[in-house]
Amino acid sequence: MSKKLQQAIKPLLKTVFTLGLVLVLALSHADGALAARSGGRIGGGSFRMPSSRTYTPRTYAPPGGGGYYAPYPGGGFGFPFLIPFWGIGGGFGGLFTILIFLAIANFLVQTFRRVSNGGGEDIGYDSNPSVSVNRLQVGLLAQARDLQPELNRIAEAADTNSPEGRAEILQETTLALLRHPEYCVYAATGTQQARLNAAESQFNRLALAERSKFSSETLSNVNNQLRAALAQEALPSSSEIDNPTRLISEGPGEYIIVTLLTATLGKFELPAVNNADDLRQALRQIGSIPADQLLALEVLWTPQAEGDTLSSDDLFAEYPDLKLV
Template sequence: MRLGASGFGRGIQVVDSGNELTNDVVTITQLEVALLAQARDLQTELETIAARSDIGTKPGLNRLLQETVLALLRSPEYWSHAKVTNQTVRSRAQASQVFEQLSVTERSKFSRETLVNVGGQVSRQTYQPKPDADSAAYIVVTLIVGTADDQPLVTQPIHSASDLQAALRRLGGVTPDYLLVYELLWTPQDASDSLSYDQMLAAYPDLTQIS
């Protein structure tokens, strides 16, 4: 599943380089959260959010980010693994390149995209589960966020539930003025699809188990 919108636009060069909202500096934050497959309600909630989201405006995109964060915060009992990375770059063009590279890398891990919403254009593909598929073990949710911040949003690695909670709250606190671009991806999207433990480790080897 892919849900996103691009909004870096054209940067503005100003003398006061300390003004985060008008300079060209962009921070790209990627947060990956693996949850136990029992969190099936989360899949349904994310799909509902995706279907009704107005991502053509900054307030709509910001509301999507907040609703995603809230959905994850409501499922702490299913949190299993996580990872956060930050990249701060000096230009909007470089930020767009970094963002697209991260997006393509994450989407290449999927064998199919069954639900796509880009710029409000929604497309769906039906999924037929394989009879010999491994048992579902995990759901992985990825948030890729571009903001006008001049410093990383999350400075500490995630090792515990409290670390993940703090990272989610930080992302959920991004205001519409600061939010430039956001993409939400999760796998599997369809409740009948599966992501086994071995598949999760192969696709997301750098995730850290939450203590």
């Protein structure tokens, strides 16, 4: 009887043991993945129209007729220039005709100047202009270990409250990425167009989606508020990391992901990234955005805390849009 009971229980015990082993392995893998989700963040901006605007002068007509147009900057008569008298006592008709032709010529010259300057007057009337929300992500091998201290330095010294400071952050970050071309193995770009009144929510959605991939933000500088967590052990040195080609071809490696989010005034579109040349072009293009067009900026990277790693499994699970370059 006891032998029959043992024979009946033995398969059940094997099943329970196997399930327990699988569960332990799965949980240990999840803990390792979560431990690699420290992140850094630099950001700031304002979704408001720039204060400097230009306006087209309005037509002014005083009571009693004989209206005229306010002169354009740079001197000269406006057009039309109406003269109620054509010659007084003889000889004045030709003079007034010349003045009329001069006024017409001045009007044409001023119109040409305004058109050649890009039609800046249109901005003044558009209180809800178009905004481009861009995302550029770069995946680097962990051998680019100098990149993390450089991003930390940028975060600690950044002025995120001024347009000039945010433009400098963007330039310094893109330069840091351009200095490590041999370690850039993955990349992705994306551009969305929205009106100014809807661009902020669209930008925030993208930023929250990226930030939610971190278990904690161990270093952040947002609106000039610097927060940092305690440092941990350093990443493995270059002698402890395998050859980059083998890291890609033979499975789990260690990576660094850097994400750039920008909101720019007007139409701005990043090129699709299919190779290393496309990535260089995209980095140069996004890094050259002028301060007066850069409304908001987020620079996010993971891992940030020294000692954390991002495996290939984590990379493909959290960043499925990345392409091999």
